Amino acid sequence: MALRLTVQVQLVVQALLRDPAREIYGLELSEETGLQPGTAYPILLRLEHEGWVASRWEDIDPRAEKRPARRYYRLTAGGAVQAGAALAAARRPNGMALRRLAGESCTA
Amino acid sequence: MMSGIDREEQRKKHARFGGFIALSAVVAVTVLLRPGYQWVSLTVGVCGAIAVAASGDLPGPYRERGKKRARVGGFIGCGTIIISGLFQPDWQWVPFAVGVPVVAAVVTSGDLRGGGRRGHGRGSGLSRGGRDDDGPAGAAHRWRMLAMVSRLMPGPGGRRWLAEAESLLSEIAPAGRGAAIRSYLLSAPRLVVMMWAREARRRARPGPRRPG
Numbered sequence: 069m070a071l072r073l074t075v076q077v078q079l080v081v082q083a084l085l086r087d088p089a090r091e092i093y094g095l096e097l098s099e100e101t102g103l104q105p106g107t108a109y110p111i112l113l114r115l116e117h118e119g120w121v122a123s124r125w126e127d128i129d130p131r132a133e134k135r136p137a138r139r140y141y142r143l144t145a146g147g148a149v150q151a152g153a154a155l156a157a158a159r160r161p162n163g164m165a166l167r168r169l170a171g172e173s174c175t176a
Numbered sequence: 177m178m179s180g181i182d183r184e185e186q187r188k189k190h191a192r193f194g195g196f197i198a199l200s201a202v203v204a205v206t207v208l209l210r211p212g213y214q215w216v217s218l219t220v221g222v223c224g225a226i227a228v229a230a231s232g233d234l235p236g237p238y239r240e241r242g243k244k245r246a247r248v249g250g251f252i253g254c255g256t257i258i259i260s261g262l263f264q265p266d267w268q269w270v271p272f273a274v275g276v277p278v279v280a281a282v283v284t285s286g287d288l289r290g291g292g293r294r295g296h297g298r299g300s301g302l303s304r305g306g307r308d309d310d311g312p313a314g315a316a317h318r319w320r321m322l323a324m325v326s327r328l329m330p331g332p333g334g335r336r337w338l339a340e341a342e343s344l345l346s347e348i349a350p351a352g353r354g355a356a357i358r359s360y361l362l363s364a365p366r367l368v369v370m371m372w373a374r375e376a377r378r379r380a381r382p383g384p385r386r387p388g
Contacts (some may be wrong), residue, residue, distance in 0.1 A: 072336065080330070091261075091344075093344075094343070094344045095344050095347050095348060097357060098344075100355075103346070104355060104356060104358075104359030105356050105359060105360065106341075106343050106356065106357075106359025106360035106361070106362060106363040106364075107359055107363055109337070109341075109360070109363065109367070110363055110366060110367050110370065113367070113370070114370070117374065127309075135343070135345055135346050136339070136342050136343040137343060138343050138347075139336075139343065147245060174316045
């Protein structure tokens with residue numbers, strides 16, 4: 069099933085595309101996008117299922133760091149290309165909207 | 177050393193185990209020794225077993241314990257009234273008229289907190305803002321809710337969701353923790369469906385299985 073590029077998905081993709089090589093974790097992402105962590109998680113999971121994003125657990129000793137390990141996400145090489153294209157397409161007005169605009173300007 | 181929550185969990189486990197043994201004994205003894213009263217044992221046993229099983233996963237800080245017991249007792253009592261009414265054809269309407277509303281009230285009262293009605297006033301459960309003021313008991317309660325929800329997801333997916341939530345909640349500012357937990361819980365139903373759909377597709381796929 070193709071990924072639907074909702075506004076929230078676009079926000080997450082934009083944040084990841086800012087620096088495609090950078091690894092980002094949930095809290096960082098929700099701060100950058102303004103989305104709640106519970107909203108961002110299903111989006112990241114869908115992006116991962118689509119192969120746009122790869123993730124890994126942080127390799128730390130939770131006792132030494134006194135916090136649980138983070139899950140880091142980053143865009144895959146193919147994912148960065150696809151995400152960029154999808155975002156550009158989403159920003160482009162579609163044919164129906166253009167026709168409607170054209171119709172409105174003719175009647176006016 | 178055991179923490180307060182661990183001790184509480186252990187006590188609960190013992191209580192559940194004791195309840196299960198007692199109910200099983202009631203059912204077995206009545207069925208074997210008093211054939212005429214089989215319906216009583218059946219009713220009490222079934223309602224009790226369901227209540228005991230369900231209460232194990234009910235969120236329960238210390239102050240909620242009494243409420244929880246009342247709910248379990250109410251459930252057993254009302255269940256008994258309803259089912260016993262089925263055996264008295266002339267009076268079947270009574271247990272239904274009384275029992276069903278009471279059962280509904282008892283079940284829904286499980287979500288009442290702080291004297292407010294669900295969705296009104298201060299709000300309750302997911303509708304209430306913050307809930308970071310209720311100390312360690314509240315934190316344990318919220319954590320249990322997340323753990324309960326994670327069990328509805330396929331094994332590895334649920335564990336990952338819970339681990340990631342734990343990681344994030346440990347770092348988030350206390351003021352935003354309540355909202356973050358609510359967002360996790362609100363997005364969970366969609367996530368459960370999504371994960372199980374994916375799991376079903378994975379299982380239906382021919383060839384060697386890969387872990388999810």
